Amino acid sequence: MMFLSNSTLGEVVWTQLKFKMNAYLGAVVSLIFVQIIGLIVSMNGNSSTGSGVDNTSFTIITISSDVVFAFVGIWAVFVGKLFTTKAYRYDDFSFVATRLSSNLANFSVLCLMSIFAGVTTFLSNYILRVVLLLVSDVDYVKSVSIFEDPIGTIVNLSIMIILILTISAGGYLWGMLVQIHKAFTYLLILLIITLLVTKTGQTILQYVFIENESIVFLIVKLIALSLVFFLLAILCSNRLEVRR
Amino acid sequence: MTVIDCQDLRKKYKRMAALDGITFQLKDQKITGLIGRNGAGKTTLLKILAGFIRKGSGDVLVFSSNPFNNLRVSGNSILVDDQMSFPDSLTLADILGMAPDFYKRWDTELANNLFKYFKLNPKQLHSRLSKGNKATFNMIFGLATRCELTMFDEPTNGMDEAVRSDFYRALLKDYIAHPRSIMISSHHLAEMEHLLEDILLIHKGKVVFHQSLEEVKEYAVALQGTTDLVEKLAAGKEILHTKQLDSQRNYVVIKKEEMPVIDGVTTQPVSVSDVCMYVTSDGKGGIDDVFK
Structure with missing residues (x-):
């Protein structure tokens, strides 16, 4: 008598997610490393203005975690791409998996990692302030804190998280396309240049990032964009063979 | 099922x-x-x-x-x-x-x-x-x-x-x-x-x-004996493999069927792995033919 065990898609995705959270710890380690580099670069400040009154002189240094965010953005692209490499895809198929369940699990992992990356990048600003006080001869640090503007902080944080997710989703789609054909490695670079240089490209970028009536609108657009990236990646990978 | x-x-x-x-x-x-x-x-x-x-x-x-x-x-x-x-x-x-x-x-x-x-x-x-x-x-x-x-x-x-x-x-x-x-x-x-x-x-x-x-074990039979006798016996049969043992004697593997017993020709069972090897070989000969 044959006994077949039946697992639902949800169960398998959940199991894969648990497995991946264990297995992909290296990606988190690399995130922390990237953030530290970003912080070191940020220490010099983005801009400074100096002035003096009588024999007192002062310098105002503007510090932001933009550099850290830029570094995390690059990290997000490559983590998304990393998950599509042969080694990562093959690992899934040593256990129970279908291409759909793998994609959904990867999507979930990227979501969780984006949240982690967003929160830590946001908090890196605070590290910057503390370290600055301790290390350099800065006398006074003024900044908006969570308590002064809770809603604004939450909105900023959400945008940061969702932007990281969108970028990693883009990287994921890019990786899947490269798995189908190597030529996509260069096509993406070409696409980015086209977006920045041509008029249509600029209109598209403007539409997504700038022409937003409210910040909520931007968030919705970014979430929609991430979902489109993931759906396209699922469609691309649905025919990919493993261990061939 | x-x-x-x-x-x-x-x-x-x-x-x-x-x-x-x-x-x-x-x-x-x-x-x-x-x-x-x-x-x-x-x-x-x-x-x-x-x-x-x-x-x-x-x-x-x-x-x-x-x-x-x-x-x-x-x-x-x-x-x-x-x-x-x-x-x-x-x-x-x-x-x-x-x-x-x-x-x-x-x-x-x-x-x-x-x-x-x-x-x-x-x-x-x-x-x-x-x-x-x-x-x-x-x-x-x-x-x-x-x-x-x-x-x-x-x-x-x-x-x-x-x-x-x-x-x-x-x-x-x-x-x-x-x-x-x-x-x-x-x-x-x-x-x-x-x-x-x-x-x-x-x-x-x-x-x-x-x-x-069991069926594969019974799939083939090997005939061994003097060349002319073996060739006569194997004529018209499905030959899977032949090997010249020395100048007089021959070894032929054929698909198993009813066979008369002849003096000077011994029949031997063929192992499963040999059956698989002979059935999937392209020529009738073996590696020896390469060095002829």
């Missing part, structure tokens, strides 16, 4: 046809040997059955569904080969610890006992294992999943003699305790013959025969 049902299954790589119309069925819980020469299509067939690669044309059903992208097939089948890979961030112990979440019938006790018996290091990484130890670990993993369809592709590659015979023993014992459909492809047919109930012989992407071991 039918475990595997292949109808005219084909698969092409670039221009070369790896599978060229495979038709067979696997019904009961048996240990089947998938036998064939290098490049016969064994690995391709197993990978299609495991859902790793897509079929070309024809039909393939595993547990009544197409294995490609099927969760039920993935959950109830496993293909153990030397390309199995696991994340480098997990130790062997981690991998064994995670497997029960995926495979509902995972046998933790069996996995741990075999792991200890073969003296594998639980803190080792899968990619750092030697070839033989990797094969051993993969085998343990495959057995412990208790999948209804367990497939091994050249499982003994890299294993030493002692581990190989232990593996055959472990496989047999576990199969008797928990019957399931097991398919093994191997080049070492002679040493694992005692395990097999059925033989599926494929050659150049086609099924040559799918028979029980």
Whole structure:
């Protein structure tokens, strides 16, 4: 008598997610490393203005975690791409998996990692302030804190998280396309240049990032964009063979 | 219930046809040997059955569904080969610890006992294992999943003699305790013959025969004796293999049929692995002909 065990898609995705959270710890380690580099670069400040009154002189240094965010953005692209490499895809198929369940699990992992990356990048600003006080001869640090503007902080944080997710989703789609054909490695670079240089490209970028009536609108657009990236990646990978 | 049902299954790589119309069925819980020469299509067939690669044309059903992208097939089948890979961030112990979440019938006790018996290091990484130890670990993993369809592709590659015979023993014992459909492809047919109930012989992407071991043993007969007598006896028969023993004597393997007994010609049984070898050889001659 044959006994077949039946697992639902949800169960398998959940199991894969648990497995991946264990297995992909290296990606988190690399995130922390990237953030530290970003912080070191940020220490010099983005801009400074100096002035003096009588024999007192002062310098105002503007510090932001933009550099850290830029570094995390690059990290997000490559983590998304990393998950599509042969080694990562093959690992899934040593256990129970279908291409759909793998994609959904990867999507979930990227979501969780984006949240982690967003929160830590946001908090890196605070590290910057503390370290600055301790290390350099800065006398006074003024900044908006969570308590002064809770809603604004939450909105900023959400945008940061969702932007990281969108970028990693883009990287994921890019990786899947490269798995189908190597030529996509260069096509993406070409696409980015086209977006920045041509008029249509600029209109598209403007539409997504700038022409937003409210910040909520931007968030919705970014979430929609991430979902489109993931759906396209699922469609691309649905025919990919493993261990061939 | 039918475990595997292949109808005219084909698969092409670039221009070369790896599978060229495979038709067979696997019904009961048996240990089947998938036998064939290098490049016969064994690995391709197993990978299609495991859902790793897509079929070309024809039909393939595993547990009544197409294995490609099927969760039920993935959950109830496993293909153990030397390309199995696991994340480098997990130790062997981690991998064994995670497997029960995926495979509902995972046998933790069996996995741990075999792991200890073969003296594998639980803190080792899968990619750092030697070839033989990797094969051993993969085998343990495959057995412990208790999948209804367990497939091994050249499982003994890299294993030493002692581990190989232990593996055959472990496989047999576990199969008797928990019957399931097991398919093994191997080049070492002679040493694992005692395990097999059925033989599926494929050659150049086609099924040559799918028979029980007993039938394969009776498939051919060898005639040995003086050349003229043997040739007379074999005339008009399906000759599978001939070998000149010395200037006077000849050795001919023919498909078995009723035969008159003649003085000076002895009939001998042909081993299963020899049958498989002769049936799948292209010419009638052997390697000796190359050096003539």
